[in-house]
Each structure stands twice: as C-alpha cells, then as structure tokens.
Amino acid sequence: MPNTLVTEAKELELDNYGYLQLLSDWNHGVAEALALKEGISLTSAHWELINLLREFYQQSELIPSTRVLVKLIAKELGAEKGKSIYLMSLFPETPLKTICKISGLPRPTNCV
C-alpha cells in the first residue's frame, strides 16, 4: 500500500433540490457540509437519527414517511425520542426532507 493522504476537496453534483446526484458520494464529511447548507451543525443527536435512517433505507430500500420515521425512532431509540417534536427540534421546518438530504437518501416524493 502506498502511503497516501486523501483530502476532501471535491466538487459534488447536487440536483435542483440540493440532494446528492450520486448517493454513493455520501460520507460523514459530505453530511456535515450538506447540514451546514441547511444551517444545521451536526451533533451526536443528529447522527443517531441519520445512522438509523440510513440503516433503514439500506435494509428496506424504502424512504419512510414522517410518521413511519417517527415510529422507527420510537421503536429503536425509545418513546422519549419517538415524537415528531423531537425530530422537528433537530431538523426544523421540513424534517423528513432535510434529514433525507443530509443522510444522502433520495428526495422523498410522497406527500404524506
């Protein structure tokens, strides 16, 4: 193995809504950058939800609705966090769209 250093100086394409064009471009640094564009500085509480959502998507290939995401959070992280208000507090305004964007998932297209 050559001794190399990889730095994060790469331009990634986004779609018209600000979602990654290539979902495989996603990594932790990209998530931080996407979050900053939304005015969010990621904390461990954010990461807990991002990791949960990504795991759900990888297993099921489904993008949950807000309601299903809240239920998933309740099931995996407990009832205390499984409330839409908790999700809203971390990803304000449009929580599902924002968390999907930061997590490197496709844009949710369903209205519910």
Place this chain on the structure above:
Amino acid sequence: MNPKNILIIIRQAPYSSTLPAAALDILLTAAAFEQNITLLFMGDGVLHLLSEQNATSSGMRNISKALPSLELYEVKKIFLEESALHKRKIENEELVMPLATLSLPEIAEVTEKADQVFNF
C-alpha cells in the same frame, strides 16, 4: 371515512415487469391513508420472498427487502398461498421472513371480504 379492506395480490414473478413494484407502491400509499391492508403472494409471486435475491445490477426493486419493515406501516397481514412453495420446491428457510399461509378456500374468502382487490 372508514378504512377499506384492501387486498393486494402479487402473482407475477419478480424482475419480469414493473407490476409487482407498482403493487408495493399501492400498498405504501394505502398504508399512508391508514387503510386495512392484506398482502398475498400467490403462484409465481412467492418467488419475491426468496432471501438470496440481489437486484443491484438490475436497477429494479427487490420487494423482499421492504417486507420486514412493513410492520412500521401497520401492514401486518402478509400471507402466501399454501401450495405455492411446495409446487416450486421452496423451503420456508429460503424465505426472507416466515409468513402465514392461506389455502385456496381461505383466499376465496379474503377476496370476498375485501372492498377492493388489486391483483397483479
């Protein structure tokens, strides 16, 4: 508005058409509207349940991956036709998750009880 009894039947094998994926879309939409949903795999439809599928290169949807998560969508009635596994020499262990079976008379009954049947 009272929820309707919606029966979704998948009879077509995976990857030959987009109909089974459409069936899943209908299911998710109906679930979002809190309908009373039953999902049934009949005939070649049971081939969707095999756990060793890898659809990555096809660009098509692998329905089996969604099944274990459907409980979060309040879809809890998922069945397969009783004789369909045996006819295809498929063992229960090869399935992505264990499912309850329905005999043909039971299938006739759930069909009659459904307000709306989507048969793919």
Place this chain on the structure above:
Amino acid sequence: MILHLINKSPAKSSALEDCIAVLQAKKSTSAMMLIEDAVYLTVSQAGNEALHEKIRTLALPCYILKEDLTIRGLSLDLADCFSLVDYAGFVQLSLDYDKVQNWS
C-alpha cells in the same frame, strides 16, 4: 358476488387458471368476464377444452366480449360454457356485480 375480469391468453398467463382455482375452492355466485387476448380461450383446441370442462364444472357464468372476438376474426359460435356479451352488456355486468376484480 365478484365479476372476475381476465384479459390474458390462457396460453401465456396463469391468470385464468389462478382465477378458476380460487373459484373452485369456495362456492360463490361470482362470474368470469373474458376480454382482449383472454377470448382466445373460446377456440376449440386441446389445452382450451380442458379449461372449458373446468368452467362447465364450476357452473358459473363465463362471459366473452363479442367485440374482442370480432376484431380477432374468431367464431361467435361459442361452446355451451360461454355467454356472449357486447360492450353495453359488459358495462351492465360491472354494475350488476358488487366488485370487479382484475387478474392481470
């Protein structure tokens, strides 16, 4: 009381056989309505005649859309297990039965 709608040729699709299997399993007052390529079932040939016999045994109505026979140049002189209906009749049937179930 279900009107089972079938539109695929029995040679190409299991739709008709799947439908018959369900109808055989439980007594009902349902009926079958065959349209598009499903009307090829009316042609007298070995594979079809076994299905004709199954339909006779079911003793449930099996309607055939006349227009779909005509455009395919098929005979309107049907075996005794079938009844001929035109588009208006098809519409009436879909109103008479509680539900229409499509077997795609």
